[in-house]
Amino acid sequence: MAGILNIGTSALLSFQRSLTTTGHNIANSDTEGYSRQRVNLATQPPQLTGVGYLGSGVKVVEIQRMYDDFIATQLRSAQTTASEMENYFSHASRVDNILADPNIGLDPAIQDFFDAMQVMADDPASISSRQVLLSEGGAMVNRYHDLYRQFTDMNHQLNQEMSDLSTEITGLAQSIARVNQGIIEATGAAGGGTPNDLLDQREVLLSDLSKLINISVVPQDNGAWNVFIGKGQALVMGGTNATLTSVNSSSDLSQRDIAFTNVSGTQVVTDQLSGGELSGLINFREQVLKPAMNQLGLVAIGMTDRINAQHQQGLDLDGSFGGQFFASHSVSVLDNTNNASAAVVTATFVDTGNLTASDYELRATTTANQFTMTRLSDGQVTTINTGGTYPYTTAEIDGISVSISAAATAGDRYLIQPTRYAANNLTMSITDPRKIAAAGPIRAVHSTNSGGGPNQGTGDISQPDYSNTTNLPLAGPATITLQWGATAHLGGPGFTVTGGPGGTIAYDPATQSNGATFNFAAYGGMSFTMTGTPAAGDRFVIENNSGGVGDNRNALKLADLQSADTMLGQTGGGLETATFQEAYSQLVSDVGSKTHQAEVNFNATDGLRERHQNSLLSISGVNLDEEAANLIKYQQAYQAAAQVISVAGTLFDTLIGAVRR
Structure with missing residues (x-):
């Protein structure tokens, strides 16, 4: 009798747990990241009798979490890439829309300016046509300023987003560390099993983290998962975590870098990070925003230099040589905040026709009196040897010349930005229409x-x-x-x-x-x-040409600059030449091409992410129809087990009654 009763009791308890687990599945069918659970049953050890082994019932082996680690890893990887491409695409689209919009873009303003120049050339003595030219010049300058302001606003927003993402990544790392600690404690407890719900919680956190940054996960024997980012930086180690923060760049205070801090100290890891929304922001800044600002400045410098040079060859209505039509530009050189020496580096324009839309890094090497100047757009390096003579001035390098005041400490760096701020610094130098030099000298x-x-x-x-x-x-x-x-x-x-x-x-x-x-x-x-x-x-x-107020020869030369190939047509420094508008069009087409490519990449990676997600859901997701069927099955099994106990009780009562008689 005891055997039948024990069999019925074990079945009753086992199917009760099956019913509880099925109910848990149904209750969490809409819970994010929940993995379906299943009760795995096994027979109790049989008992040896005179007629052989007799079964002794059922037992619960484990509550299994339906989960595939391989597919989950693939999903996190696809999620990282898709989030990176989506963030890159969304920001690049903003730049693309601005540049292509005729109401905001620069090309119509350049055309209007040269149209006014041609009208003035047709009637050089007319004050009204000269005034129109000044008005169109001012409108073009404002368009440069508007575009630059749009770009700087994006840069400020990007800096804030980098700061927010750093804070969010650190928060997720802290949460993962706490869940790791809970899993360690649950697994190490006496008779502890697998804490399925904690594992699901950790998986959700890892999924959210993979959207922000590329991660790699290393399981530990105690149940914890260590999380690494970048080039092996440990973001989470068991129950402890490192932090990410946004800091000012040491080379350019207008930019933000990402700093990694753990017990060993703090290091800047911006160049080591990949994947996720954070990498999308960094790549957008380096591949789209900064080149766009530089290329816009390149066009501004080219127009300023060519128009000023030609304007100064002509005579105004008072018979004087023309002055500068636009204010001249200067080269920006930024010292790195970590520099150890007091050496001062300056740069000047030599031939603006050879300028490229790139920044440069000047670095003092470990060799005495030797520097390297790296064009950051393509990594081309020029070695500079001062020979120990200071101040030292280089020959022309991509249209500029660099001067170094004194020997620098090895590792000292200087960021040279020939064109970055030119669009914002462009201003009209002429306000009096009589001062426009339209006549030949x-x-x-x-x-x-x-x-x-x-x-x-x-x-x-x-x-x-x-x-x-x-x-x-x-x-x-x-x-x-x-x-x-x-x-x-x-x-x-x-x-x-x-x-x-x-x-x-x-x-x-x-x-x-x-x-x-x-x-x-x-x-x-x-x-x-x-x-x-x-x-x-x-x-x-x-x-x-005294009194040549009706002469238009210099005005015609100014107008002809619109179609003159006076600028380099390649941002990296090629030999192909371009007009002002072609140089601007190159900016528009380059941004458009990168935006389109980002859209294609995002659609492809997002499709891959969706396929991996569906594959994981087919394993881990809760199917309510299936759970409803299981509910009925386990309910009937539970009732049958209860009936076994009832039968065992009836048999026992019958036996007791027979003995009493």
């Missing part, structure tokens, strides 16, 4: 023949071209006179030159009447063309 006129009357031949001289202001305006006498003579040049036909370079120049109408070009390079890079057949004594005069 010199002009050619027909003079009187040496006989006193007008020139007699068919000779003609073009208006002189110019390329600089050397020896201009012409001085004492302020003319260059070319007088025709049949034997003026070595006994042959040509001109006698009075003023300027003096001497004679050969010109043979018999072979050159269709046009011959002459150069007086020492006078503003001057060149002019002579055509036709002059008569004896005919004279041509090149003079200062």
